[in-house]
Amino acid sequence: MHQDLEEILFSAEEIAAGVKRLGAALAAEYRGSDPLFIGVLKGAVVFLSDLIRAVEIPLHYDFIAVSSYGKATKSSGQVQFLKDVGQSIEGRDVVLVEDIVDTGLTLKYLLENLRTRGPRTLKVCTLLDKPERRQVEIKPDYNGFVVPDRFLVGYGLDFADRYRNLPYIGVLKPEIYRVSSNHGKIRTKY
Ligand code: PRP
Numbered sequence: 001m002h003q004d005l006e007e008i009l010f011s012a013e014e015i016a017a018g019v020k021r022l023g024a025a026l027a028a029e030y031r032g033s034d035p036l037f038i039g040v041l042k043g044a045v046v047f048l049s050d051l052i053r054a055v056e057i058p059l060h061y062d063f064i065a066v067s068s069y070g071k072a073t074k075s076s077g078q079v080q081f082l083k084d085v086g087q088s089i090e091g092r093d094v095v096l097v098e099d100i101v102d103t104g105l106t107l108k109y110l111l112e113n114l115r116t117r118g119p120r121t122l123k124v125c126t127l128l129d130k131p132e133r134r135q136v137e138i139k140p141d142y143n144g145f146v147v148p149d150r151f152l153v154g155y156g157l158d159f160a161d162r163y164r165n166l167p168y169i170g171v172l173k174p175e176i177y178r179v180s181s182n183h184g185k186i187r188t189k190y
Contacts, residue, residue, distance in 0.1 A: 005170035010145060012167040015155055018144035022125060023054025025142060031057050035093040038085055041065040043099035046156035047127045051097060062086060066106060079109040090118040098126040099156045104138040151177055
């Protein structure tokens with residue numbers, strides 16, 4: 001285990017089992033529809049990479065990126081596109097893929113925006129759901145694990161852009177995020 005963690009919440013094996021379960025469910029729903037999976041950069045990259053290989057039907061994938069100014073700004077609804085998908089989603093079956101749904105503000109913004117583009121269907125698949133932190137009423141259609149309100153890193157999740165490549169998901173020691181700063185801002189997100 002990485003020395004900055006106090007415990008591992010989900011091992012690589014547990015994550016793989018969750019991804020396999022989600023992949024099978026998604027394959028059953030989208031068989032024959034050539035769905036478009038859209039990963040939200042950067043956190044969802046690791047999950048999306050494994051997920052698409054667990055969905056054993058033809059599919060396409062793409063990415064979007066939204067601004068992340070930290071909690072205060074996000075709460076005011078100021079989420080903006082940094083990178084959009086490179087194709088029309090009109091008439092498509094779209095699956096938005098997230099690593100974690102926390103306050104739900106990112107997802108609310110993305111769903112509202114994508115809906116205006118006329119997808120045939122639009123659903124959300126997240127690896128982790130942290131409902132205790134929710135500020136808007138949003139429930140993912142597919143969820144790997146419900147997680148407690150603790151600072152989680154690994155498997156795409158970061159603190160100050162670190163720990164994303166850990167193969168498991170763990171709880172960061174409080175002394176790490178209390179003394180560290182991210183461009184001058186203390187992040188207390190996860
Ligand atoms: C994280 C995560 C979601 C969002 C969830 O991304 O990947 O996109 O925050 O938080 P919310 O429900 O409170 O809106 P972050 O902004 O940290 O960027 P990253 O994916 O590049 O790590």
